[in-house]
Amino acid sequence: MNGVVLGGTRSGVGKTVATLAVVHALQRDGATVQPAKAGPDFVDPSHHAQVAERPSRTLDAWLQGDDGLRRNYHRGDGDVCVVEGVMGLYDGDCSSTAAVASALDLPVVLVVDAKAGMESVAATALGFRRYAEHAGAGEDVDVAGVLAQRAHGGRHEAGIRDALPDDLAYLGRIPPLESLEIPDRHLGLHMGDESPLDGDALDDAAEHVRVDRIRDLARAPPRPDAEPPAGASTAPTDATVAVARDDAFRFAYPATIERLRERATVEPFAPTAGDDLPACDAVYLPGGYPELHADALAASPALDQLAAAAADGRPVLGECGGLMALSRSLATTDGDVHEMAGVLPADVRMCDRYQALDHVELRARDRTLTADVGETRRGHEFHYSTADVDDDARFAFDVDRGTGIHDQQDGLTEYRTLGTYCHLHADSGAFDAFLDHL
Known part of the structure; x- marks a missing residue:
């Protein structure tokens, strides 16, 4: 199953909404989509399940180790897997989005808030792509494209797209609609069945996602090197x-x-x-x-x-x-x-x-x-x-x-x-x- 990771420039940039728009766009294109979430979150996956109509896989190197992470990915079922990142791409000292993308060898689609920028979106993306090598975070973090969050069409979209270098794909935009906001509370967003996104707004967002380019970028991760640890119980019980x-x-x-x-x-x-x-x-x-x-x-x-x-x-x-x-x-x-x-x-x-x-x-x-x-x-x-x-x-x-x-x-x-x-x-x-x- 091929996959991509949607990584954000920071927390609150709109990764969940962007993920739901990408999932919905792929579904409209005829794909069966397996959602997943980097990090230990329970709330964002409930929104994934609401749109994809299947459970979202949890991918966390600290909780599972690299082999466990890969096992859990490959337990998914679909044509393409869309992995929502956690916090900013490189944030998290033991299981960042970058670490998950690296362990799975998946390309990263960078979600950038474009509400007040055009060319600066390209500069931000270029900096995120180069940071891995600079910080020793791993040259195999492949920031392959950009999805512009809260971006208008016309001149705004063209300014973002045209400023990107040739080797950073423009993958579309999420329009700035109030109906694409999810309310939150003390442990994060409302659960998916409590505050689902407006269907018409999700349709509108999906219209602006470059599904063909996302499918071209997606690739399959390696299989785990090992099965569950020796000595782990596997036998069914009567309990x-x-x-x-x-x-x-x-x-x-x-x-x-x-x-x-x-x-x-x-x-x-x-x-x-x-x-x-x-x-x-x-x-x-x-x-x-x-x-x-x-x-x-x-x-x-x-x-x-x-x-x-x-x-x-x-x-x-x-x-x-x-x-x-x-x-x-x-x-x-x-x-x-x-x-x-x-x-x-x-x-x-x-x-x-x-x-x-x-x-x-x-x-x-x-x-x-x-x-x-x-x-x-x-x-x-x-x-x-x-x-x-x-x-x-x-x-x-x-x-x-x-x-x-x-x-x-x-x-x-x-x-x-x-x-x-x-x-x-x-x-x-x-x-x-x-x-x-x-």
Whole structure:
């Protein structure tokens, strides 16, 4: 499957809208498009899925390693893959867009904000192409073309196109339309099914994308050098894993759900809709927005059932929002306090600004649900909450990189329940370890 990477000059330049326009343009040209996202984001991929009508692949060298990144890319299905970058092209000390493009040997389409520039767009693009060699970021970062964001037609477009050197392709423009803006909140943009782009505006944007030139640039990445690490469990089990999937629990990587389904029966349930906890051998609570649905979550019968399942010794894994739901209480920024499941000895408070945002590395103190003693797990944390824990609280992990829950510790544990601020990807091995506990 051939692919291209859409890299931005900075955060906020309009990469998501540009990606959706390119996906839609390729679809109108008859292509089956596989979307993907560089970095650990959960929100932008929801917009990709809304337009492409298939899950977006997560591509992050820190979470997956180069081989895991390539494996995840090649699990995709389509004629062409469009990878949205993260932040600016070279930003990120352990998994930048440039690093992803280099590992996959994919060309980069640079998204440049052209709202107040013409020839300077070409100068910017030329500087981004040369920077890799200057900074030692790798001569194999191939900035091959430019997509002008917020650019008008006529003289504006011509000024941009004509200023580009012959070896930097002009790949079209995204018009400056208010209907092409996606609202945001504390963890990023609204989810794709909450605020989808206006269909007519997306059609208009797609009209101005040079699909023929994008398809000419796209190429296929190398296959991974190795299969999953030796010793990783692959055998199916007879287990059933209940997975929370609703407005409060939205942050699960597609590869994680795929991995669980490969080895177990997955039973989704929606706590905020009043679902009971299904009959199961274990429970996975992904991250999400429990703070936005705290009333419905507090009233859910599933919380009491979770508490009973945990006390009975069933494995329960909660990540970020899942950790919040497993705690005693959740206090929102308006001062309301909501009773949660009460499994973990912590009280969670929402804050007005983010409390942690980083790639993380955890080291297991003892054998726990997602790792054996001494093993490391790489993941990601991004949260606006903080947890006040009891003095005798027990933690499963020391945090070698990142913030964690308390005093460079993560993995609050009680019974066989584990709650972390860290989000893990299937290629970390964490979910195979989780299934091996069943």
